[in-house]
Amino acid sequence: MSTELIKARSALAGINTLLKQQKVLPAVLALHDALGLIIRTPLMKSERADFERSLENAVFRLNGDANLRKIYPILLQYTPGEEAALQGMLRELLNELQESAVQDAKKMLAEQERRKQEGFAKGRQLILEGQYDPAGQFFDKMLKYFHDDQELRVDIGELFLEAGQFDQAFTYLLESMRNNPESVHLLNRIGMGLRKLGKFEEAEQCFLQALKLSTDDERLYFNLGRVYVDRAQWDKAEQAASKAMALNPDLEQAKKMRDFAQRKRKG
Structure with a gap:
């Protein structure tokens, strides 16, 4: 048996396991890819009979999967010798599954954003009430879930900054800078926050790092x-x-800064 047919047999054999793991898309993709290998490869009579049985079993397993039926209620049809027709159905099924996966991902992201906004509002309310330590503890727990969201860290830092809680603000801003040293947008935001905190050396390093990444800003x-x-x-x-x-020659604030600095330097 050729290497291609061995791959096809292995893919077909793994479909039932994938379905038990509720991995519907990989299971359908396994059947699609195995079928492609079978169609492209010349088969001996015994090999063809063996693969026809395996294909019938795979189609039966997929048709009986409840998770797949929720997404794609149409039953797959397979008749030995009509593998091309099954392949066409599988392509259509894969398109449906991929679209469903995209929609599920969008729903998940929307739910995460809702949870983040609700949590941020709760923490902000604690800060407004002067409960700074509980707010910090709440945000730290929140960041364990949103651990890769550096924008959120900067937002939290700015909340403490506005409340005059400079040490806590500095902690969040500096942590965000360390976690994402290649984001010009974040570095600029963090640098502005650090400057407001009077952390001039750290702010300078932020802006210099950003300028290494974007020299024309x-x-x-x-x-x-x-x-x-x-x-x-x-x-x-x-x-x-x-x-x-x-x-940007029209940046009037820069002109005022230059003129002011020149006067100070000369005077």
Whole structure:
């Protein structure tokens, strides 16, 4: 038996296991791929009879699967010798299953977003009530579930920042920066938050890291310049403002920063 037919036999043999594991899409895909191998490969009479029995069994298993019936109520039909017709039905079935998987994923994402917004609102209410430690404990539990959501970490940090809880704000902002050092958008947001906290060195590093990733963003140069203004580093402030203006000559705030830095440097 050829390597291709061995692959086909193995795929067919695994369909029942996949269905028991409620893996409907992989099970249908296994039958589709095995059928393709069988159609393309010349078969001896004994091999053909063996594969016809295996195909009949696979179709029977799929037709009896309750999970598949919910998605695709039409029964598969297979007659030995008409493998091409079965392959056409399987292609249609795969399209339905893939569309169903997409819709399920969208529903799951929508539910996750709903839970996140509800949790964020609850934590924000705790902060508004001055319950800062319980809010921090609540958000930490929340982040165990949304552990990859760095935007959420920044949002939480900004909540504490607005409430004047600078140490907690710094913790969330810095953690987000460490977890996602290659997101220009996040680095810019974090840098602005760190600057408000008076963490000028960390803010500078944020903006410099972002500029390594995006050298043509005038807002990054402008925000970096604000850090230098806060630190009274007038030469660097002027340079940053000038670079922002080179990218966007209409950025009036950058012009004001440059002129202010020049006056301070000369005076």
